[in-house]
Each structure stands twice: as structure tokens, then as C-alpha cells.
Amino acid sequence: MTVLTTTRKSAWRAYSDWANTHRKWLFAAPAMIFVGVLIAFPLAWTLYLSLTDAHGSVRAASHFVGFGNYLEVLKDTERFWPATGRTFAFTLSALAVEMVLGMCIALLLWRPFRGEKWVRVAILLPLVATPVAVGMMWRLIFDPNIGFANQLLNFLGLPSQPWLSSPETALPTLVFVDIWQWTPMVVLILLAGLTALSDEPDEAARIDGANAWQRFRFVTLPLLMPTVIVAVLLRSIDALKTFDILYATKGKGGGSFNEVETLNVYAYGLSFDYNSYGLASAVLILFFLIIVACMFILTRRRKGNK
Amino acid sequence: MSATTLTDGRPDTRSAVPARRRKPLRSRAYKVFRVVMLILVVIVFIAPLAWMLLASFKTNVDIYDAGKSIIFSPTWENYNNVLGRNNYFQFIFNSFWVAFCSTALSLVLGVPAAYAMSRFTMHRSALVVLMARIIPGVSLLVPWYYVFSNMRLVGGFSVLILSHMFVALPLIVYIMMSFFDSMPLELEESAQVDGLTAIGAFSRITLPLSVGGIATAGILSFIFSWNNFMFALVLSGAHTKTLPVAIFNFVSYASIDWGGLMAAAVVVTIPIMVIALFTQKYIVTGLTAGATKG
The missing domain is CATH 3.30.160 (Double Stranded RNA Binding Domain)
Known part of the structure; x- marks a missing residue:
């Protein structure tokens, strides 16, 4: 009996020692395997599908077509290239406005004031709101006949706008919605960066006679640059992949003239509205390469700044 | 003067x-x-x-009347419609269940992983997990849909939870890593000197001290899962639909019932906003995690 308990105990001890010495991988492996299986396998599968003519039912047989899909996509000036253009137009314009506006609001909130808590809550609400619901909300506000946006314009003596219903104004309107929802994110990140800054450089510049703009431009901004780049990085990842508000407001194919069809919406439509899995996979691989390239350029700049 | x-x-x-x-x-x-x-x-x-x-409190007639923008007689009719006839309680439960399970499972996987990655500075491994944040969701959906529909799992909760974990896990690892990075090593070390094993020190000292960080990561991942639209749009079935998909389907038919649509939109956003009001500090910490390290 005692022999058994001692062996059991020493077995437990051996196991415990093993677990403790290998805890690095014991802790990290489950999460990495989970993510790895769910990423590596789908990516490999997408790569494989992009080389086939998979179409229709997922159980239908498919044939190997080599780089046919890629050639078809790259020669497609009707959907693919305009969608690429829109993806960049959307991302760059939203990002630019969000960074400038976010910086202004962050500076406005920087120093403590009364009611600070309530302003922060107000800023947080758009950020946590469900994007699909946000899309629906703006659909009502931008409705050409009954929306508040045109009521406001008419009140100010300006002519009504078609907003989401016209192919020309739909994308800029959605850029506005993205700005409304995600500027708070930039504000919060920059504010966290600003509060972490030490007061001394700013104080020194003040004593040397620098005015507010000079102190911002030559002291605060350079010190804040790492945070600014994190904000740009996080926002551009999400903006490139925007899907919810586009699909919720304009539906399949980004509207009847594909006016808001970005690469993500295009790839989604090819996959689940047309079931052209092969073609969709080729678009996705190209889209993925574009995102990775953007991240590569941004992170290289980040290292260069250090 | x-x-x-x-x-x-x-x-x-x-x-x-x-x-x-x-x-x-x-x-x-x-x-x-x-x-x-x-x-x-x-x-x-x-x-x-x-x-x-x-x-959401207006009749559809009042919504079309610009004169009744702010002053009107409020009605509960839209909420009655949405909650009563359209089965929204089922969708609310679905959203909650998927967000809760995916968050809980991701915490179980993600917290120890973040701990290991922070303490052993496994930056390359961390990159693998963070890759999940960069990859476009559609590129995963196609193969998932392919595989899961062959396994006849599409439309069930398990697939939805799995797909939402994919959003939650990288977020949790990211937030917890910066949390553990800022936590001093001394406490664990002295616990080990006092006879605890390394794992014992983690579970008895580090974990109880990380409640704040875990709450931050958990709340944010719950919100992101609740708000997620694309995965549920493809992978949910009639009975496992989450709220964002239910709202989207609201407008797919004929003319838009604006009052009902706004009531549905309020039903989705209110729970999240209430959570945000009470956990504001945690959310801000989570969203800005790692932003100030440079």
C-alpha cells in the first residue's frame, strides 16, 4: 500500500517537474495550435482553391486550372480594379480625417476639466455600438426624403443631397460613417499616449518662449510619434477590411452600380452570393498580399523612426 | 478692477x-x-x-413627418413588434451565448499563452497569434464554410463559437501580454523562493493579481463577439442567428419598417452601451493596450 502511494506520489512529482520545466510551451501551445490550425489550414486551402475552378456546391468536384483565376482577376477592369481603388480611397480618406480629427479632440481632452468623465463616455459610445446597427441608423439619417441630414441642410438653406442613394455620394457618405464610429478609437489611443508623456520638455519649450503651435509641432508631436504610428497601424488594418457598414447599408455587391464595392465586399459576394470559390480565393489571396504589403511598409517606417 | x-x-x-x-x-x-x-x-x-x-419610439407615420422630429407621442409598438412577433428573445440569447462561450474559452486558452509569451519574450510566437488580426475574415470563411458544411456543422452553435474565438483569442492575447509585461516579476520570484513551483506561483499569485487585466480582456472580447456580423452571416442557421444578422435580415424584405428597424438597432446596442458605461475604464485600458509602448 505504502509502496503504491509513494510511486504514485513520485509519478505526480515527475509529472509536476516536467510540467514546470516545459511550462513555456505547455502554456503557449494550445492557443498557438488553435490559431495555427484555424489560420494555416484555411490559408493553405484558400491557396489551393484559388488554383481550381471550384464553383457552385461545396461538394461539387473541381479541376485544377493553374493561375487561370489570377489572370482572370488581374485582367478584370470592371470589378476587381475598381474595387481595389475604392478600398484604398475609402481607407486613405477615412484614415486621414480620423487622424487629424482624433489628434484635435485628444489635445482638447488632454488637460483635466470638469465633466471629463461624461465627455469620455460620449466618445466611447459610437466605438462600442454594433456596426450593423450603426449602418442602419445612418441609413435612416441619410434617407433623402425623411432623413435628418437633409432636414438639417434645408434648415441651413442648403439643397438636399442624395447621400447613400447616389453612386457618386455613397462612398464619401460611408467614409463619413466610418469617421464617426472610429475617430473615438484614435482619440483614446492618442490620449493614452499624451497622458504618458512627461511634462518637462513642454515646460522647457514654454520657458524658451515657444508658442502653442510650436510646442505641439516640435515637442509634443515628435514625442507622440510612436503612438501615432500604432494608431495608424490599427486603424488601417480595420479600415482596409471594412465590411459591416458597407454591406448593411448597400447590400450585395456594394449597391446596384457596385458603387461601394471594396475588395472585402467583392470577395464576399464572389464566395457566398455567386459561390465562385475558386475566383473568390484568388481575389482573397491578392487582398491578403495587399494588406501584408501595407503593414510591412508601415512597420518599416516605424523601425526607421526609432 | x-x-x-x-x-x-x-x-x-x-x-x-x-x-x-x-x-x-x-x-x-x-x-x-x-x-x-x-x-x-x-x-x-x-x-x-x-x-x-x-x-424607435415613433410610429412610421411620425417618422415621415419632419414636424414631429422631436415632439411626438411615443409608442411601444415597435418594441412589441420586434420583441414579440419577430422572435428577438431567441436572437438575444444566441448573441449572448456565442459571445459568452467564445470569450470564456478564449480566456482559458489565451491567458496562459499570453503569460508564457510575455515572460519568455516569445515575440515570434506572439506574431502568429496576432496574424489573426490582420487576415481578412472572408479568406477564412471560405475554407471554414467548405469544411464545416461537409461535416454538416454549419448552422450550429459550435461553429459560431469557434469562429468568434478567432476574433476573441488574438485580442485577449494582445491585451494580456501588455498586462503581464507591466507586472513586476518579484512577487512570483519570492513565491518560488517560499516553495511554490513555477506553475503554482502563476496560479496562486499571478492569476489572482491579474483579475483587472482579465476583466479588461474579457469585456472587450465579449463586445467584439457581440458586434461581429460577417462570421454569423455565413455560419449561422435559422435558430442560431445572432442579433446583427437578425437586424440585417430585417430590411431584406420589401419596404423598410423604419420604426421597427430602429427598435431592433436599439435592442442590439443598448446591452453593449450599458456594459460600456459601467466598465468604461476597463474598455479604455484594453483598447489602448500596448499603444504607449512605442
Whole structure:
């Protein structure tokens, strides 16, 4: 009996020692395997599908077509290239406005004031709101006949706008919605960066006679640059992949003239509205390469700044 | 009133005013400007949400009447419609269940992983997990849909939870890593000197001290899962539909019932906003995690 308990105990001890010495991988492996299986396998599968003519039912047989899909996509000036253009137009314009506006609001909130808590809550609400619901909300506000946006314009003596219903104004309107929802994110990140800054450089510049703009431009901004780049990085990842508000407001194919069809919406439509899995996979691989390239350029700049 | 200021408080420009005297005035002007701008910021971010809330209490006739923008007789009819006839309680439960399970499972996998990655500075491994944040969701959906529909799992909760974990796990690892990075090593070390094993020190010392960080990561991942639209759009079935998909389907048929749509939108956003109100600090910490490290 005692022999058994001692062996059991020493077995437990051996196991415990093993677990403790290998805890690095014991802790990290489950999460990495989970993510790895769910990423590596789908990516490999997408790569494989992009080389086939998979179409229709997922159980239908498919044939190997080599780089046919890629050639078809790259020669497609009707959907693919305009969608690429829109993806960049959307991302760059939203990002630019969000960074400038976010910086202004962050500076406005920087120093403590009364009611600070309530302003922060107000800023947080758009950020946590469900994007699909946000899309629906703006659909009502931008409705050409009954929306508040045109009521406001008419009140100010300006002519009504078609907003989401016209192919020309739909994308800029959605850029506005993205700005409304995600500027708070930039504000919060920059504010966290600003509060972490030490007061001394700013104080020194003040004593040397620098005015507010000079102190911002030559002291605060350079010190804040790492945070600014994190904000740009996080926002551009999400903006490139925007899907919810586009699909919720304009539906399949980004509207009847594909006016808001970005690469993500295009790839989604090819996959689940047309079931052209092969073609969709080729678009996705190209889209993925574009995102990775953007991240590569941004992170290289980040290292260069250090 | 000093000699250098006029009775209305403006500086007297006729006499030479010392620079120090002018300063409080300028800062007062800035103060007024700041208050005005702050009010403007609050209005811009809150007004659309308020408009949605108002519209959800209007009849469809009142919504079409510009004269009844703010003053109207409120009605519960839209909420009765949405919650009663359209089976929204089922969708609310679905959203909650998927968000809860995916968050809980991701915490179980993610917290130890983040701990290991932070303590052993496994930056390359961390990159693998963070890759999940960069990859476009559609590129995963196609193969998932392919595989899971062959396994006849599409439409069940398990697939939805699995797909939402994919959003939650990288987020949790990211937030917890920066949390553990900022946590001093000394406590664990002294616990080990006192006879605890390394794992024992983690579970008895580090974990109880990480409650704040875990709450931050958990709340944020719950919100992201609740708000997720694309995965559920493809992978959910009639009985496992989550709220964002239910709202989207609301407009797919014929003409838009604006009052009902706004009531549905309020039903989705209110739970999240209430959570946000009470956990504001955690959310801000989570969203800005790692942003100030440079």
C-alpha cells in the first residue's frame, strides 16, 4: 500500500517537474495550435482553391486550372480594379480625417476639466455600438426624403443631397460613417499616449518662449510619434477590411452600380452570393498580399523612426 | 478692477500692458473655446444615437413627418413588434451565448499563452497569434464554410463559437501580454523562493493579481463577439442567428419598417452601451493596450 502511494506520489512529482520545466510551451501551445490550425489550414486551402475552378456546391468536384483565376482577376477592369481603388480611397480618406480629427479632440481632452468623465463616455459610445446597427441608423439619417441630414441642410438653406442613394455620394457618405464610429478609437489611443508623456520638455519649450503651435509641432508631436504610428497601424488594418457598414447599408455587391464595392465586399459576394470559390480565393489571396504589403511598409517606417 | 483693464474686463490696449497681465485673458478665451468645442464633440457623437432612440419610439407615420422630429407621442409598438412577433428573445440569447462561450474559452486558452509569451519574450510566437488580426475574415470563411458544411456543422452553435474565438483569442492575447509585461516579476520570484513551483506561483499569485487585466480582456472580447456580423452571416442557421444578422435580415424584405428597424438597432446596442458605461475604464485600458509602448 505504502509502496503504491509513494510511486504514485513520485509519478505526480515527475509529472509536476516536467510540467514546470516545459511550462513555456505547455502554456503557449494550445492557443498557438488553435490559431495555427484555424489560420494555416484555411490559408493553405484558400491557396489551393484559388488554383481550381471550384464553383457552385461545396461538394461539387473541381479541376485544377493553374493561375487561370489570377489572370482572370488581374485582367478584370470592371470589378476587381475598381474595387481595389475604392478600398484604398475609402481607407486613405477615412484614415486621414480620423487622424487629424482624433489628434484635435485628444489635445482638447488632454488637460483635466470638469465633466471629463461624461465627455469620455460620449466618445466611447459610437466605438462600442454594433456596426450593423450603426449602418442602419445612418441609413435612416441619410434617407433623402425623411432623413435628418437633409432636414438639417434645408434648415441651413442648403439643397438636399442624395447621400447613400447616389453612386457618386455613397462612398464619401460611408467614409463619413466610418469617421464617426472610429475617430473615438484614435482619440483614446492618442490620449493614452499624451497622458504618458512627461511634462518637462513642454515646460522647457514654454520657458524658451515657444508658442502653442510650436510646442505641439516640435515637442509634443515628435514625442507622440510612436503612438501615432500604432494608431495608424490599427486603424488601417480595420479600415482596409471594412465590411459591416458597407454591406448593411448597400447590400450585395456594394449597391446596384457596385458603387461601394471594396475588395472585402467583392470577395464576399464572389464566395457566398455567386459561390465562385475558386475566383473568390484568388481575389482573397491578392487582398491578403495587399494588406501584408501595407503593414510591412508601415512597420518599416516605424523601425526607421526609432 | 485694476487700472490696466476696462470695466468690461477687456485689457486696456491704450496703455502698455505687461505680458503677464494678458495671459489670463487669453487662457480665458481658450477656456470658452474649449468648452464650446467639447460640447460640439459630444453633440456630434451622441446626436445620431439619440436620433435612433427617438425614432424607435415613433410610429412610421411620425417618422415621415419632419414636424414631429422631436415632439411626438411615443409608442411601444415597435418594441412589441420586434420583441414579440419577430422572435428577438431567441436572437438575444444566441448573441449572448456565442459571445459568452467564445470569450470564456478564449480566456482559458489565451491567458496562459499570453503569460508564457510575455515572460519568455516569445515575440515570434506572439506574431502568429496576432496574424489573426490582420487576415481578412472572408479568406477564412471560405475554407471554414467548405469544411464545416461537409461535416454538416454549419448552422450550429459550435461553429459560431469557434469562429468568434478567432476574433476573441488574438485580442485577449494582445491585451494580456501588455498586462503581464507591466507586472513586476518579484512577487512570483519570492513565491518560488517560499516553495511554490513555477506553475503554482502563476496560479496562486499571478492569476489572482491579474483579475483587472482579465476583466479588461474579457469585456472587450465579449463586445467584439457581440458586434461581429460577417462570421454569423455565413455560419449561422435559422435558430442560431445572432442579433446583427437578425437586424440585417430585417430590411431584406420589401419596404423598410423604419420604426421597427430602429427598435431592433436599439435592442442590439443598448446591452453593449450599458456594459460600456459601467466598465468604461476597463474598455479604455484594453483598447489602448500596448499603444504607449512605442
